[in-house]
Amino acid sequence: MNGQLLVKVGMADLNIAADGAVLKTTGLGSCVGLTLFDPICKVAGMAHVMLPSSSIARESQMNIAKYADTAIPELLERMKAAGARVERMEAKMAGGAQMFALGGSDTLRIGPRNVESCTEMLNQFGIPIKAQDTGGNYGRTIEFDSEKGILVIRSVQYGVKEI
Structure with missing residues (x-):
């Protein structure tokens, strides 16, 4: 992804991008990197979801990006x-x-459970899942191109793939 603006999304974080900027998050193990894309206006979003439900939140100042049920809305x-x-x-x-x-x-x-919770939330909003690379027992780093709507997945075990 040459010369494009890179928008980093940390753990338990979320952000949006447009104008060809690339969203990137690292360290996806049990966490889910969820991307949303409007192909007409070319606006993309990414959430690095750590846990399935905010009902288990114990922190005094809740991080809404941490949980599937609060990050997606x-x-x-x-x-x-x-x-x-x-x-x-x-x-x-x-x-x-x-x-x-x-x-x-x-x-x-x-x-x-993170995958299941993200899927349930997307179903509630009527948003189709076009592709996914979930499960297994290995970590991933992902990048999402806000111009092309392509998700690039990198892992030590399986190299690079695009979905």
């Missing part, structure tokens, strides 16, 4: 403010890995 609001329309949006996501071999405890299935 906030991302939609920011994108709408930039001219995007929900009915034109499409989603792509990566991450949601099961990073450690665990027993059957559901509370420790953070990666799969």
